[in-house]
Amino acid sequence: MFTNFKETVWSTLTHLSAETVGWIAVVIVHASTIPNFVAVMNGLTDRMPQLDILLMMWFGLALFFLKAIIQKDMLNIVTIGLGFVVQAAMLALIFIK
Secondary structure, three states: OHHHHHHHHHHHHHHHHHHHHHHHHHHHHHHOOHHHHHHHHOOOOOOOOOHHHHHHHHHHHHHHHHHHHHHOOHHHHHHHHHHHHHHHHHHHHHHHO
16 A cells, blocks of 8 residues: 555656656746847847847747647646747847837
8 A cells, every 4th residue: 555655656746847847947948038138128238149049949949839739738838838929029129129
């Protein structure tokens, strides 16, 4: 009985930990460009991040978004979608300014 409980707890914690690490990774990837965008918006620098890095990050996030849609993972769908909206809005503010 104790062994079954131990295995159930371990498998649950492993699954939760993997999901949490994946979610945190997506948030960090989205947040990686924010300091540079804020610096450009405030006039502290005129150097934008390299386009190839931005495109590779967005392509990777788009694939994560597609994966979340296929798996019907609402947390990642909302997180990645919101990240795309925030980054697009920041880019629009930079180019409109």
